[in-house]
Amino acid sequence: MTKKKFFNLAIVGLGNIGLNLYKHLIKNKKSIVEKNNVHFDIKYVSAKNKKKNRGISIPRKKWLQSYLDVPKLNDVDIVIELIGGAEGPAKKLVFESIRKKKHVVTANKSLISKYGDQLALLAEKNKVNIEFEAAVAGGIPIIRTLKEGLVANKTKKIYGILNGTSNFILTNMDKMNVSFSKVLNKAKKLGYAESNPKSDLNGDDVRSKVQILSSLAFNCFINKKNINQEGINFIDEIDIKNANKLGYKIKHIGLSEISEGKLIQRVNPCLIKKDSRLSNVNGVLNAVIVEGEPIGKSILQGEGAGAGPTTSALVSDICSILRGNLKYPFSVSHKKRKKINSIDISNQWFSNYIRLDVLDKKGVLSSITKIMSKNKISVKRLIQDPLKRKKYASIIIISHKAKNKNIEKCIDELHKKNFVINRPKFLRIEEI
Amino acid sequence: MTKKKFFNLAIVGLGNIGLNLYKHLIKNKKSIVEKNNVHFDIKYVSAKNKKKNRGISIPRKKWLQSYLDVPKLNDVDIVIELIGGAEGPAKKLVFESIRKKKHVVTANKSLISKYGDQLALLAEKNKVNIEFEAAVAGGIPIIRTLKEGLVANKTKKIYGILNGTSNFILTNMDKMNVSFSKVLNKAKKLGYAESNPKSDLNGDDVRSKVQILSSLAFNCFINKKNINQEGINFIDEIDIKNANKLGYKIKHIGLSEISEGKLIQRVNPCLIKKDSRLSNVNGVLNAVIVEGEPIGKSILQGEGAGAGPTTSALVSDICSILRGNLKYPFSVSHKKRKKINSIDISNQWFSNYIRLDVLDKKGVLSSITKIMSKNKISVKRLIQDPLKRKKYASIIIISHKAKNKNIEKCIDELHKKNFVINRPKFLRIEEI
Numbered sequence: 132m133t134k135k136k137f138f139n140l141a142i143v144g145l146g147n148i149g150l151n152l153y154k155h156l157i158k159n160k161k162s163i164v165e166k167n168n169v170h171f172d173i174k175y176v177s178a179k180n181k182k183k184n185r186g187i188s189i190p191r192k193k194w195l196q197s198y199l200d201v202p203k204l205n206d207v208d209i210v211i212e213l214i215g216g217a218e219g220p221a222k223k224l225v226f227e228s229i230r231k232k233k234h235v236v237t238a239n240k241s242l243i244s245k246y247g248d249q250l251a252l253l254a255e256k257n258k259v260n261i262e263f264e265a266a267v268a269g270g271i272p273i274i275r276t277l278k279e280g281l282v283a284n285k286t287k288k289i290y291g292i293l294n295g296t297s298n299f300i301l302t303n304m305d306k307m308n309v310s311f312s313k314v315l316n317k318a319k320k321l322g323y324a325e326s327n328p329k330s331d332l333n334g335d336d337v338r339s340k341v342q343i344l345s346s347l348a349f350n351c352f353i354n355k356k357n358i359n360q361e362g363i364n365f366i367d368e369i370d371i372k373n374a375n376k377l378g379y380k381i382k383h384i385g386l387s388e389i390s391e392g393k394l395i396q397r398v399n400p401c402l403i404k405k406d407s408r409l410s411n412v413n414g415v416l417n418a419v420i421v422e423g424e425p426i427g428k429s430i431l432q433g434e435g436a437g438a439g440p441t442t443s444a445l446v447s448d449i450c451s452i453l454r455g456n457l458k459y460p461f462s463v464s465h466k467k468r469k470k471i472n473s474i475d476i477s478n479q480w481f482s483n484y485i486r487l488d489v490l491d492k493k494g495v496l497s498s499i500t501k502i503m504s505k506n507k508i509s510v511k512r513l514i515q516d517p518l519k520r521k522k523y524a525s526i527i528i529i530s531h532k533a534k535n536k537n538i539e540k541c542i543d544e545l546h547k548k549n550f551v552i553n554r555p556k557f558l559r560i561e562e563i
Numbered sequence: 564m565t566k567k568k569f570f571n572l573a574i575v576g577l578g579n580i581g582l583n584l585y586k587h588l589i590k591n592k593k594s595i596v597e598k599n600n601v602h603f604d605i606k607y608v609s610a611k612n613k614k615k616n617r618g619i620s621i622p623r624k625k626w627l628q629s630y631l632d633v634p635k636l637n638d639v640d641i642v643i644e645l646i647g648g649a650e651g652p653a654k655k656l657v658f659e660s661i662r663k664k665k666h667v668v669t670a671n672k673s674l675i676s677k678y679g680d681q682l683a684l685l686a687e688k689n690k691v692n693i694e695f696e697a698a699v700a701g702g703i704p705i706i707r708t709l710k711e712g713l714v715a716n717k718t719k720k721i722y723g724i725l726n727g728t729s730n731f732i733l734t735n736m737d738k739m740n741v742s743f744s745k746v747l748n749k750a751k752k753l754g755y756a757e758s759n760p761k762s763d764l765n766g767d768d769v770r771s772k773v774q775i776l777s778s779l780a781f782n783c784f785i786n787k788k789n790i791n792q793e794g795i796n797f798i799d800e801i802d803i804k805n806a807n808k809l810g811y812k813i814k815h816i817g818l819s820e821i822s823e824g825k826l827i828q829r830v831n832p833c834l835i836k837k838d839s840r841l842s843n844v845n846g847v848l849n850a851v852i853v854e855g856e857p858i859g860k861s862i863l864q865g866e867g868a869g870a871g872p873t874t875s876a877l878v879s880d881i882c883s884i885l886r887g888n889l890k891y892p893f894s895v896s897h898k899k900r901k902k903i904n905s906i907d908i909s910n911q912w913f914s915n916y917i918r919l920d921v922l923d924k925k926g927v928l929s930s931i932t933k934i935m936s937k938n939k940i941s942v943k944r945l946i947q948d949p950l951k952r953k954k955y956a957s958i959i960i961i962s963h964k965a966k967n968k969n970i971e972k973c974i975d976e977l978h979k980k981n982f983v984i985n986r987p988k989f990l991r992i993e994e995i
Binding site: 151155159162163165166168264270271272275276279280281282283284285408411424425426427428429430431432433434438439440442443444445446447450451454456458459462463464467 | 583587591594595597598600696702703704707708711712713714715716717840843856857858859860861862863864865866870871872874875877878879882883886888890891894895896899
C-alpha cells in the first residue's frame with residue numbers, strides 16, 4: 132500500500148543474537164516482504180571475529196573490514212547495532228550512523244539509558260528512526276505497546292520483573308530451598324546466567340530498563356538521579372522461606388511512578404503478596420504491568436531475553452522502519468519531552484520485613500522494640516524462632532508503614548547492639 | 564516528523580462508548596496532537612437519539628441529520644463506527660465510508676467477523692485503513708501486537724479468556740459457591756452483564772473474536788466453519804466445586820491453532836489446571852496467550868470491555884491513522900491471505916471430566932464402565948459420592964484422552980440408561 136521501496140541492512144555484531152537475527156531474516160524474507168510490502172537485503176555484516184565458525188556461510192562480499200565503514204556507506208539504510216555497551220564502538224557506530232541519516236535498530240539498553248536523549252534528538256533532526264524494542268524485555272513488545280497500543284493512556288505507574296537471570300535465581304531458591312550461590316551455579320550451567328552476571332544481579336540491568344520505560348511512559352527525559360538500586364545477592368534462602376510462611380514471595384522488581392508530580396524510580400527485591408499478579412511470574416519469565424487511564428491495568432508477560440525473543444523484538448523494529456512508520460524515539464518530540472524532578476526513597480513509606488539473628492537472652496526483645504519505637508517504626512507482626520545453635524534466636528518482624536530513612540536508621544542502630552549477631556536484613560513490602 | 568496534516572473525524576453512535584471517546588478526544592487533544600504531530604477535529608457526530616441528556620453540550624453544528632450523510636461528506640477523513648451489529652446501519656455506514664475513501668475505526672466484532680474479508684479488500688483498493696483494535700479485548704492491544712510487536716513471529720496457537728461477562732460469572736460461581744442464575748443477576752446489577760447477555764453467554768461473542776484473531780495470527784481468510792461453540796449456561800456450581808477438588812478451574816476459553824496444516828477453532832468452557840496461567844485470570848479480566856516462533860509464549864492481560872479500555876483501543880487506532888501508518892487490515896494484502904481448511908472437533912482428542920447422577924444400586928458402575936469401554940474411553944480417575952437424596956449417587960470420572968465423537972456418543976448412550984437421572988455432564992480438559 133505504501134510505495135514500494137528497497138532497504139539495505141547492515142548487521143554489526145554477530146554473536147548469539149546477531150547470528151540468530153541473520154538466519155531469521157534470511158529464512159523469513161518472503162513473509163517479511165509480504166507483510167511490509169517493501170523489499171530488503173542484508174547487504175553487510177560486521178563482527179570482531181570474522182573467522183569464527185558460525186555454522187553458516189555468509190557470502191564474502193557481505194563482510195565489512197570494520198564496523199566504522201557502516202556509517203560511510205551510501206548503500207546502507209538500516210544499521211542494526213548488536214555490539215553492546217554504552218561506550219566505545221557501539222556509541223560511535225550509533226551516533227555516526229544517525230548523523231549520516233541511517234535508521235538504527237539496537238538492543239543496547241546501556242547505550243539508550245545513557246545517551247537516549249541525545250540520540251533521540253539527533254534522530255529527530257536527521258528524520259530517521261532509532262528503535263530499541265529489544266533493549267527492554269525482548270519477548271514482551273512493551274515499547275511498541277506504550278508508543279502505539281496504549282498511546283491513548285496517561286500512565287501512572289509501570290513496573291515489573293525485568294531481569295530473567297535474577298528471577299530464575301529467586302524462583303529456584305524458593306522451589307528447591309537452596310542458597311543463592313548454588314542456584315547461581317546452576318543458572319550458569321543452564322545458560323541462564325552469563326559467566327559474569329554482575330549487572331544482572333546488582334540491578335544495573337533493570338535500572339537501565341526502568342529509566343527507558345519511565346521516559347516512554349511519562350514523556351519525560353531519562354532521569355538518572357535518585358534511583359534506589361539494590362540487587363539480589365544479599366537474599367538468604369531463609370528469607371524466602373519466611374516470606375512464604377507469611378503469605379509473600381520475594382521478587383526483584385523495577386518500578387517507576389509519578390507521585391505528586393515527582394518521579395519515583397526503584398529497583399529492588401521486595402516482598403509481594405502471593406496473590407499478586409507478579410508472584411506467579413517464575414523462572415526466566417519477565418512481566419510488565421502498566422497502570423493508566425483510561426485502560427486500567429494492562430499486563431504483558433513473556434520471555435525476557437534469549438535469542439528467540441530478542442530476534443522477535445529486533446524484527447518488529449526493522450518492520451516498523453520498513454513500513455515507513457517514522458516515529459519519535461520516545462513517543463513525543465524532543466521539545467515536548469518534560470523534565471520531571473525525581474525524589475529519592477528516604478521519605479517514601481513502606482511496610483518492611485525485618486530479620487534479626489540475636490542472642491537468646493533476657494531483655495533483647497524489649498531492647499529491639501525500644502529502638503524501633505524511637506525510630507517511629509511500629510510492629511505489625513513478630514515471630515521469634517529458636518535457631519539451631521543454642522542460645523541464638525531469629526526474630527522476624529513485619530512493620531507497619533514507616534519512612535524509609537527511619538527504617539534504615541533503625542537497622543543501623545540495631546546492628547550496633549552486641550546481642551545482634553549479623554547485620555539485620557530488611558526487605559520492603561510492595562503493594563503491587 | 565511526518566508532514567503536518569489535518570484530519571476530520573466523525574463519530575457515529577453516542578452510547579456509553581461513543582460518549583466516552585468523544586470526551587477523551589476533547590480532553591486529550593493536545594497530547595494526541597503532540598504524539599502524532601498531526602491536528603484533528605471531531606467535525607461531526609451522529610446518534611439515533613439526539614435529544615438524550617448526555618451530560619455534556621455538543622455544539623449544534625457538529626450534529627448530522629443522519630448517519631447516512633457521513634460517507635457523502637468531503638470534510639470527513641476518519642469515520643468511527645459505534646453503532647454495532649453485523650447488518651443494517653453499521654454495515655451500510657462502513658462499506659459506504661470505505662468506498663468513499665474514508666478511514667474507518669470500529670469496535671464492531673460481529674461486522675468484522677462476518678464481512679472482514681470483503682471490507683479489508685475494499686479498504687486495500689481504496690488505500691484507506693480499517694482498524695478494529697476495540698473489537699477484541701479492548702484493554703489488551705492484541706491486534707496491534709499481532710500486526711506489529713509480534714510481526715516477526717510464526718504463530719502456532721492463540722487462545723485466551725475473551726469475554727468478561729462469562730469470566731465474571733464463572734469466577735463468582737467459584738468464589739461464592741452459588742448458582743449460575745444468581746451470579747448472572749448480580750452481574751446485571753453491577754453492569755457486568757447486559758440486560759440481554761445472550762451473545763456473551765452462548766459463545767457468539769467469543770466466536771467472533773476467535774475468528775478475527777485466527778485471521779491475523781495465521782494470515783488466512785476468516786473461517787466460519789467447523790467451530791465448536793459452547794456457552795457457559797449449562798455449568799452447575801457442583802461442577803466448579805468438583806473441578807476445584809481435582810486441581811482444576813473451569814474457564815470459558817476461545818482457542819485457535821494450526822494442527823497438521825488445518826485450522827482448529829474452539830469456543831467452550833473447559834477444565835484447566837490450577838497452575839495454568841489462565842486459571843488466575845478472574846472477574847471481568849481478559850487474557851490472550853500467543854504461542855509462536857521465535858518468541859515462545861507471550862501473554863497479554865487486561866480489562867476486556869467497558870468504556871475506558873474500549874476508548875483506549877479506539878484512540879490507538881485513530882492515532883495509527885493520524886500517523887499515516889497505512890496498513891493492511893489483516894496484516895498482509897488480500898492476495899497474500901491464505902485459505903486454510905478447518906477441521907471440526909469430532910476427531911480431536913481430549914481428556915474429559917464427566918459427571919453422572921445415578922440411582923445408587925448394584926451393577927450401575929459396571930454398566931457405566933462397560934459403555935465407556937465400548938466407546939474406547941478409559942477411566943483415569945473415578946470418585947463416587949452419595950447424593951443428599953437417598954438412593955442417589957454422583958459419579959465423577961476423569962477420562963484418559965479420547966476422540967471427541969466417542970465421548971459424545973458415550974454420553975448419549977449413558978443418558979439412555981434408566982439408572983442415569985439427568986443428562987450426564989461432560990467438560991473437556993484443555994492442556995493450556
